[in-house]
Amino acid sequence: MLDSAFVSQIVLPHPILWAVAAALCLALLIWRVWTFIIIPALRPDEPKLLPYWIPFLGHTWAFFRNPEKLINNGFHYFGSNKPFALTVAGKRTVILRNVQDVASVWRNTQALTIDGFVVEALGAFGITKPTLKKIFTDPRDLIKDDESQARSLLIRENPQKKGYMDWERDFFTAQLLEPDRLRKLLDKYLSHLQEVLAWDNLSPSYVVPRSSSEPPRDKSTTVSLQVFCRYTVSYCSTVTFFGPKLQQVAPQFLQDYQDFERLSWKVFYRLPAFLARSSHAAKEKAIDGLEKYLSLGEEERPELETIFQAINNELTHLGVGRRDVAAFIVVIIWAINNNAHKVAFWIFAHMLHDPAYLNAVCREIDGAYATPDAEPDMNVLLTACPHLDAIWYETMRVYNATSAIRHAKTDCIIGDKRIRVGDQIVAPFRQFHLNREIFGADAGSFRPERFLENKGLHRAKGYSPFGGGYTYCPGRLFAQREIYLFVAETLRRFDLELVPRPGGPRMPQVDERIPSPAAMGPDEDVLVRLTPRAH
Numbered sequence: 001m002l003d004s005a006f007v008s009q010i011v012l013p014h015p016i017l018w019a020v021a022a023a024l025c026l027a028l029l030i031w032r033v034w035t036f037i038i039i040p041a042l043r044p045d046e047p048k049l050l051p052y053w054i055p056f057l058g059h060t061w062a063f064f065r066n067p068e069k070l071i072n073n074g075f076h077y078f079g080s081n082k083p084f085a086l087t088v089a090g091k092r093t094v095i096l097r098n099v100q101d102v103a104s105v106w107r108n109t110q111a112l113t114i115d116g117f118v119v120e121a122l123g124a125f126g127i128t129k130p131t132l133k134k135i136f137t138d139p140r141d142l143i144k145d146d147e148s149q150a151r152s153l154l155i156r157e158n159p160q161k162k163g164y165m166d167w168e169r170d171f172f173t174a175q176l177l178e179p180d181r182l183r184k185l186l187d188k189y190l191s192h193l194q195e196v197l198a199w200d201n202l203s204p205s206y207v208v209p210r211s212s213s214e215p216p217r218d219k220s221t222t223v224s225l226q227v228f229c230r231y232t233v234s235y236c237s238t239v240t241f242f243g244p245k246l247q248q249v250a251p252q253f254l255q256d257y258q259d260f261e262r263l264s265w266k267v268f269y270r271l272p273a274f275l276a277r278s279s280h281a282a283k284e285k286a287i288d289g290l291e292k293y294l295s296l297g298e299e300e301r302p303e304l305e306t307i308f309q310a311i312n313n314e315l316t317h318l319g320v321g322r323r324d325v326a327a328f329i330v331v332i333i334w335a336i337n338n339n340a341h342k343v344a345f346w347i348f349a350h351m352l353h354d355p356a357y358l359n360a361v362c363r364e365i366d367g368a369y370a371t372p373d374a375e376p377d378m379n380v381l382l383t384a385c386p387h388l389d390a391i392w393y394e395t396m397r398v399y400n401a402t403s404a405i406r407h408a409k410t411d412c413i414i415g416d417k418r419i420r421v422g423d424q425i426v427a428p429f430r431q432f433h434l435n436r437e438i439f440g441a442d443a444g445s446f447r448p449e450r451f452l453e454n455k456g457l458h459r460a461k462g463y464s465p466f467g468g469g470y471t472y473c474p475g476r477l478f479a480q481r482e483i484y485l486f487v488a489e490t491l492r493r494f495d496l497e498l499v500p501r502p503g504g505p506r507m508p509q510v511d512e513r514i515p516s517p518a519a520m521g522p523d524e525d526v527l528v529r530l531t532p533r534a535h
């Protein structure tokens, strides 16, 4: 029994508070019925909105925290493959589930554009508003003096008078897909790879110091697989595109860039400044280094690749300041590296946990080297290494959380649903990649053999690890070839062995705590012993 004196002391909320609380609950209920039952019934041609409880906030938190889980919830809730909608940061975000709908989004370049997303992403990386305006303006309105007009590709070689961003897209595609240019880039990449994988050049940044209790071994070393992949890929691509001068004028650049890249998701997902201080600081340092490099005269950095030389020149012609140019280029360096080293990590990690598969890949790769000291034959790597192909396709299927993103400039119809101006459209490719109807009942498991059993599977509709439409990754050929070279040169030089871990071997899983706009990272590193191979 409660003490009556105690009961008399309990202060009950004032009746007015009860009334306010009841009115709020009633208003919320009416809002829910109106928004999620009445409106959908009145407007059957609109994408249905996944119900939520807090007006305005909607699905924002869940979308940034774990978009895949939220989207899966939506798929299960509606149980059909029609587009449905979320409310993210106050905007209607339409999610596509049908491969045909994605194809019609890619085709509809009149109504649907990536520009809004580009502005948001570049803004998050610190590029200033005036620059964001300039890159979408007709260049003839910005480049006025005769000398700049005579030198600018945006004026001279741009018959459709595209704004900088659209011009850059075409330029990238021409530079990175043209066979001769691609071959030259890869020749450079290979020479840097050979230099950086030479035994005496292995970097202390990924070598794990030997513990005093470990028996000394003849010529073998333990490395962190994560850092080995991140370092090697970023080093080789940076020297390929910028030459050794960048390292000379900004010796910290590579480290600063990697520090930034590790935390870049915080910038990309626009975490509040107090939660993303270290990532912004690392980004600013990387930009400092690049700015210093760009301030050299052209003759002092002759190895800067045409692609970046042109970006630097054209942005400068438009009147963009050097700091913004440097920030712009750091974003592109991020696009080049951020996915590639994670993909390489998963390929190595799976092979190390499946020795039979590793042996099969080693045998294939040996066939690409005519003699022990020869260069690898790219043609053999690309056409006569089915196990390497299969593990590449499977890694890109399972570990790539990329999406196609578009904004509606005008109303249009996708999958018989009305898309309105201002809507954001998202096609989450991983949902297609894990679709059992396309990849079989075990679509959720990592099994490269599916690509050996069905040789055309990588051409299946719904398999789009490099996106599509007018933003189809222009680096796709370079990416596949650089990773094949990295795998080939590593396996050719070293015997790879898992370092025993407490509890026995464990294949890392995707780190779900860190949201990823593309290739996903592991929840645990893998330690690998490298021993020079006897040929």
Ligand code: HEM
Pocket: 169, 172, 176, 332, 335, 336, 337, 339, 340, 343, 400, 402, 403, 404, 405, 465, 466, 467, 468, 469, 470, 471, 472, 473, 474, 475, 476, 478, 479, 480, 518, 519
């Ligand atoms: C495994 C590595 C890579 C993956 C998984 C990947 C994936 C992607 C994806 C999914 C997109 C967006 C496509 C879309 O919006 O539809 C993209 C865009 C882009 N990628 Fe890659 N990429 C990789 C490597 C590279 C490399 C090595 C380069 C350059 C050498 C590169 C340059 C770019 C650029 C410049 C864009 C922007 C395209 C635009 O907005 O028009 N990527 N990439």
